[in-house]
Amino acid sequence: MPPSVAPPVSSPSPSTSRRRTSASVVLRSVLEHGPVARSTIARLTGLSPASVTDYCSRFTELGLIRESELPRRSQGVGRPHVPVDLDATRFVVGGVHVAVPYTTVALLDLRGRVVAVRELRHGRDGRGDRDGRNERADGADAHAVLARAADALAALLARAPRLRCLGVGFAAGGWVDRDSGTVVEHPLLGWHEVPVRDVLGARTGLPVHVDGHARALVNAERLFGRARGSRSVLQLFVGNVVDAAFATNDEVHHGPRSQAGAIAHLPVPGGTEPCACGRTGCLQAELSERTLCRRARRAGIVEGVNPMHVVAAAAAGDPVAARLLVERAGAVGRAVRLLLDVLNPETVVVTEVGVLHREDCLAALREGVGDDRAASVLPSSFPDSVLAVAGGSVALDVLYRDPLAASPEAI
Ligand SMILES: [Zn+2]
Numbered sequence: 001m002p003p004s005v006a007p008p009v010s011s012p013s014p015s016t017s018r019r020r021t022s023a024s025v026v027l028r029s030v031l032e033h034g035p036v037a038r039s040t041i042a043r044l045t046g047l048s049p050a051s052v053t054d055y056c057s058r059f060t061e062l063g064l065i066r067e068s069e070l071p072r073r074s075q076g077v078g079r080p081h082v083p084v085d086l087d088a089t090r091f092v093v094g095g096v097h098v099a100v101p102y103t104t105v106a107l108l109d110l111r112g113r114v115v116a117v118r119e120l121r122h123g124r125d126g127r128g129d130r131d132g133r134n135e136r137a138d139g140a141d142a143h144a145v146l147a148r149a150a151d152a153l154a155a156l157l158a159r160a161p162r163l164r165c166l167g168v169g170f171a172a173g174g175w176v177d178r179d180s181g182t183v184v185e186h187p188l189l190g191w192h193e194v195p196v197r198d199v200l201g202a203r204t205g206l207p208v209h210v211d212g213h214a215r216a217l218v219n220a221e222r223l224f225g226r227a228r229g230s231r232s233v234l235q236l237f238v239g240n241v242v243d244a245a246f247a248t249n250d251e252v253h254h255g256p257r258s259q260a261g262a263i264a265h266l267p268v269p270g271g272t273e274p275c276a277c278g279r280t281g282c283l284q285a286e287l288s289e290r291t292l293c294r295r296a297r298r299a300g301i302v303e304g305v306n307p308m309h310v311v312a313a314a315a316a317g318d319p320v321a322a323r324l325l326v327e328r329a330g331a332v333g334r335a336v337r338l339l340l341d342v343l344n345p346e347t348v349v350v351t352e353v354g355v356l357h358r359e360d361c362l363a364a365l366r367e368g369v370g371d372d373r374a375a376s377v378l379p380s381s382f383p384d385s386v387l388a389v390a391g392g393s394v395a396l397d398v399l400y401r402d403p404l405a406a407s408p409e410a411i
Contacts (some may be wrong), residue, residue: 001404010250022047026055027064027403031111032228034085035068041084056084063090064403086110092160093399094168094206095391096149097213100188100240100290101305103145105152106385107160108392110399112224114385115163116156120148142183142194150203167207169394170196171216171387173241177258181210184257188240209398213237213390214245214261215252217351217380221392223248223400226379227347234345238332238352242284246343269334287328289353295324307353312357325354329361333368333377340373348373351380 022045022199029041038056042049059065066087088109096112106117121138121264154367157165174186183189201208211219218235227327232248244261246253251258264284271281273291285291289307296302301321302309313321332352340348349368354361356379382389 020075022051022406023055023058023277024401026052027059028223028400029352030056030059030065030084030086031223031382031400034065035083036085037081037083041080048151055074058094058404060084062403063087084391088113090162090164091166092157092163093166093395094153094157094204095388095393095395096146096153096170096200097391098140098145098149098170098172098386099387100140103152104387104391105149105156106388107153107156107163108389108396110396112220112389112393112396114388116160117385117388118152118156120145120152140189140191142191142196142403143199146194146196146199147203150200153204163248165206166181166399167395167397168200168204169216169396170200170208170210171235171272171390171393171394172196173213173239173243175257175259175262176210176212176213178209178211178254179258181208183210186241207395209394211394211397212245212258212261213241213387214241214243215254215258215348216390216394216397217382217386218245218247218252219397220389221347221349221381222250223393223396224389225349226378227349227381230345232343232347234339234343234348236336236339236348236350236352238287238289238350239271241290242287244339244344253365263335263339265336266335268331271331287331287335287352288368292324292328296321299324311353311357322358322360325358325361326364328352329354329358329364330368332364336365336369336377337373340369340376346376348377349380350377351386356383356386 025045026041029045038052039049042052065084067384068085069099088111092107092109092399095108096105102119103120104119105135107115172186175184177184183191183194183196185192197208197210208385214235214237220232221233227233235245237243244263247370265277265282267288268281271286273285274280275282275285292307292310293305296310299320301313301318310321314325336348355365362379366377369377380386
């Protein structure tokens with residue numbers, strides 16, 4: 001029987017829910033402060049020392065935490081307080097992220113660090129090159145993509161026989177419904193009502209959790225990134241798909257059927273790009289990587305649809321490539337401003353290729369936002385692994401919300 005992270009119980013009794021919340025609070029405290037003494041956890045969380053000790057014993061039995069090797073001495077007093085810390089050596093989660101041109105498959109440890117990763121380009125033989133010339137996601141047949149992702153995950157796990165996989169997280173852009181585990185609509189991939197949780201679950205034998213990638217990245221920032229501790233966070237993802245997610249007090253807003261965050265057709269001030277919806281200057285049409293690459297191709301800077309080639313050209317001194325990236329970052333900033341005015345989050349995290357790699361793009365982003373709120377806008381905490389982290393974080397969020405559901409019998 002595979003190890004499991006049970007799916008959230010739909011209507012927990014008040015006592016179950018309280019226990020779950022306390023368990024989550026204690027494990028999050030170890031994640032954020034470890035190595036940390038149990039007495040410190042009690043002080044930080046307001047839980048009783050006896051209750052913290054009890055949770056820590058259960059997490060130790062499960063293998064999620066362990067006593068740290070170096071005891072810390074409390075100040076001035078001789079008695080050592082043996083701190084506890086996450087045990088990041090035993091468990092991983094799988095992460096699957098499906099983008100328009102390729103799938104990212106990864107293993108993440110309990111700290112959200114990528115321990116293994118593979119990219120699989122969509123296509124008939126799966127070995128097409130990453131710079132493919134086609135803009136359409138040819139060969140992105142849903143069942144074939146998911147089958148190859150499951151096989152790649154199995155191969156990564158086979159190479160790490162000492163690591164046990166607690167579950168798989170799946171993230172993608174478009175409209176993704178967490179509760180039903182379905183990609184409802186992803187027009188760029190041509191996916192419609194794809195039961196990802198069932199398909200990946202059957203193929204891997206592991207529990208699978210599914211969410212939209214902007215929401216997945218909000219959770220990653222809350223758990224492992226710079227937005228940790230922020231009371232409200234907005235994540236804006238600007239790739240081929242452009243979407244957003246918003247969390248307050250540790251809860252990501254989903255709305256009915258998880259439709260929140262669909263901002264593809266929000267009008268960008270000053271936008272000129274025609275959109276498939278018939279209007280001009282829609283956020284996704286204006287800011288997508290496809291539009292960036294089309295403009296770069298027209299200027300003779302790159303071939304193909306890989307935005308990293310535009311970043312590389314700018315880094316090599318091409319002024320037009322740099323200008324295209326800076327203009328795009330400025331437009332992203334103006335879009336962020338609109339969202340700031342609506343939602344007023346404490347922190348905004350932007351995942352956009354120029355902003356992640358260039359100071360001038362980050363400056364243009366903040367200028368587009370405006371001086372008064374520029375300081376609350378941050379680039380993603382995961383510049384080199386954002387897609388792998390998005391997939392894995394869907395499963396890690398479930399673990400940190402309900403750690404005791406990781407059954408010791410199964411493990
Ligand atoms: Zn539109």
